[in-house]
Amino acid sequence: MFRTKNCGELRLNHKGEEVTLAGWVQRVRNIGHLVFIDLRDRYGITQLSFDQNSNKELCESATKLGREYVIQVKGNVRERSAKNANIPTGEIEIDVHNFVILNESETPPFTIENNTDGSEELRLKYRYLDIRRPHLKDTLITRAKMIKAMREYLDEQGFIEIETPNLIKSTPEGARDFLVPSRLQHGSFYALPQSPQILKQLLMVAGMDRYYQVVKCYRDEDFRGDRQPEFTQLDCEMSFVEQEDIFQNFEGMTKHVFKQAKGIELADFPRITFADAMKYYGSDKPDLRFDCKIVELNAVLPKTDFAVFNNAIENGGLVAGINAKKCANYTRKQLDEITEFVKATHRGLGGIVNIRFAEDGTVKSSIDKFFNEEQLREIGQQFNAEKGDLILIAADKISKVRKSLGDLRLDLAKKENWFDKDAWSVLWVIDFPLFEKDEETGDIIFVHHPFCSPHPEDLQYFDSDPTRVRAQTYDLVMNGNEILSGSIRIHQKDLQDRVFAKLGLTPEEVDAKFGFMLNAFRYGAPPHGGCAFGLDRWVMLMTGGETIRDAMAFPKASSGKDLMMDAPAVVDVKQLVELGIKTI
Ligand code: ASP
Secondary structure, three states, X not given: OOOOOOOOOOXXXXXXXXXXXXXXXXXXXXXXXXXXXXXXXXXXXXXXXXXXXXXXXXXXXXXXXXOOOXXXXXXXXXXOOOOOOOOOOOOEEEEEXXXXXXXXXOXXXXXXXXXXXXXXXHHHHOHXXXXXXXXXXXXXXXXXXXXXXXXXXXXXXXXXXXXXOOOEOOXXXXXXXXXXXXXXXXXXXXXXXXXXXXXXXXXXXXXXXEEEEEEEEEOOOOXXXXXXXXXXXXXXXXXXXXXXXXXXXXXHHHHHHHHHHHOOOOOOOOEEEHHXXXXXXXXXXXXXXXXXXXXXXXXXXXXXOOHHHHHHHHXXXXXXXXXXXXXXXXXXXXXXXXXXXXXXXXXXXXOOEEEEEXXXXXXXXXXXXXXXXXXXXXXXXXXXXXXXXXXXXXXXXHHHHHHHHHHHHHHHHHHOOOOOOOOOOEEEEEOOEOEEEOOOOOOEEEOOOOOEOEOHHHHHHOOOOHHHOEEOXXXXXXXXXXXXXXXXXXXXXXXXXXXXXXXXOOHHHHHHXXXXXXXXXXXXXXXXXXXXXXXXXXXXHHOOOOOHHHHOOOOOOXXXXXXXXXXXXXXXXXXXXXXXXXXX
């Protein structure tokens, strides 16, 4: 046998056993007449021990082993004299009789340890070395455990995994498609699926009832934020369901995954409407690990000459604020930083008002000229302000105020440690609007995708006030990250036609893009609904990563490049000719 044990499994009860191990040389230590080597494989690290006094030659060749050499060793398990409580194999070592070098290694470009000296770029280039580091290796193991737990649960609930093709026609998730040119039909292109949305709906028409798939999705988006051009979803669809069935099922699955992969028991998930999430937290993915709700003041502000507040209210805007607990002693500099934060272009406020309820009982504010102490205390009461609290108030267009205060709430929570890092906030956000207005063009666009079913009681506003129509759409939010989106779908052709028309698609365009789907709806489409989890983000959260790159084996760099394979790359002219493509 190549090896009889792995590097993570030997304990004191194996004392005396002769074993064969194989792995990578993590480090070689030379202490007097002794040489110690840490041998690493996926399962752990085992200490190898060589003694000059018992075998000089072997010991000398051991000192010549370089980092990341691959070796096979034979020896006996013995109790260590100096134990290491930090690793599971820390009570034993191998008294080596002989070893074989299976492969040499060049000195790796960075240290293979959690606290490595390699930049992310370098680590992406040598990802196979990066994956040898314990953190990334453990992340991939947790990822596999999570997927296994998902499959277990879904299988138990009667779901079946069905694969769908990658070379298809454009799917409507609102992003740009990746296109694949057809060699046999020049000028025609396949699109890679932005998600299997349409196909899973067709599987419901086909009567498969409960579908899931761990599936790659492709979206050619700009590399703003934490995005990857290809990412993995756990994609699901169910027939003959209402929203409640979906909540029960996927809340159950999420709890099961936490339990199996991390041993964590989650409490029942609260539900909050999109409207309330925006109103109280300024975000459709609120982090509820801490409170700090936004308080709206339009109706309760004392009458003064302060134009900033008055103008905002007169123009249909919002005056609202948050209570930064225990921040009244912020310095001028810290207050200026807050002002800069809300002024950043993507937030766009002109500034922010502060009221400081000092520990000594006095009240000071940046609007002392307009508000007397009694009025400031009145405002403070809206926030239940206590000694030591800092009230921050914004006044502008509703969306700007909410966005700024929502972002500020998160920023302060991080800086001030308002929440326990190990806490979990998992909640449903429900009742998203069906449509919204494109800020630039003013056009009506869909919020999730065009197949989401409106709430029947809101259909009355469909023509008169479309943005008021709520959809049967929901998200699952985990520690302030959206990890699932889904909806009850439209299953009637007429309603689907009305939605397409509202989105400005002509019957010809609808026919060209979605004719095959609408045709299917003529043949008895069952009521159905579903959702998709963003697997990478969920893994990232469960493994303490900072970006979804940290949760993937071979991610692209933030520029969209695969630094290891050097892709995308220029191709042979011959290939282009075959495809009928001319580059410009
Ligand atoms: N296809 C949707 C998405 O990718 C998920 C769903 O509605 O099931 O966001």
